[in-house]
Amino acid sequence: MEKIANLLITWFQYKKRELPWRKNRSPYRVWVSEIILQQTKVEQGKAYFERFMAQFPNIKSLATADQKDVLKVWEGLGYYSRARNLHKAANQIIDHHNGVFPNSHEKIIALKGVGKYTAGAILSFAWNRPYPAIDGNTVRVTTRVFGIHMDAHHAYVQRHIASLITELYKYSSPKEINESIIELGALICRPKNPLCTECPINNHCVAKEQNTIHLLPLLKKKAQPRERVLHFILLHGPKDTIYIELRQKSDIWKGLYTPLLIEGIELSASAEELLSETAKRNIKIDNLTKTNTLIHKLTHQTLHINIWQATTKERTSYFIKRSDLSNFPTPKPFISIFKKISE
DNA sequence: AAAACGGGGCG
């Protein structure tokens, strides 16, 4: 174990990437970057991190912002609950910790959106405290190096990995141990085509020795995504206004704004059928025409989307000036559409 | 314990 720890950190000090969040490891920066990096590739996360930090440089500025503006910075990144939780947790810190980022594991993991991994990352990266940060990279590296041929999600395996990582803390700092393992997983011990010849610990890798690297880690199969049909109507009102609605249910895109949504009728539905649906919602519309249809794939749902155009003479509170559209966070399929309309 | 939650990238 001592040899592995030393090889890892020597490699890391030499090969680690220069990343925006590594410039200054304040708890706030570590926290924001770790939330952004959940389910997100480093390359995509960089620009979002820079913009987020520019707009919300500290806990207070984030806490006092409108959730809508936090989601606007998050627009296009996906898993929007991360942004809502980040905003809520900033307020938790203001309300319960006097605006100062808490430094105990118990208090950090109590923050909305912070689970075991993120708590470990904050404690180790910001304060060099000995808490494992077990993410997908860590699981991949450790199951291979130690030859763990068991379901990686199983609680027993997670505890085993944690104890192996903790043992490495005897030989080097938790901060560098955690970060070097994650970096090794990202750069060398990749899911496909790992670069074993460049790996600093290839001589200590059980899976390499067994020729079982391609089999590890052992992961469960995912469920099939469900199919879903959505009709969106770009509804133009008087005086350069457009109808938008806030998604509020516990469903995809909560907190974001979309055009008028009609769900529950088939993809091939006629304009007449849509008209009767809008009538049910007491919205009188004219000139309804279909403009295009697209498929938007999410991990858990495949969305079949029809986009329509229509006009109306009504003007309720759901209508905003087209030029204000850019202030409203919207899901990926509508970013370019809204941009075009607002011009 | 299982399902829900986006979007990007690769072959």
Add this chain to the structure above:
DNA sequence: CGCCCAGTTTT
């Protein structure tokens, strides 16, 4: 275009 990646909350 099918397949892969994956922490936290909710159910």
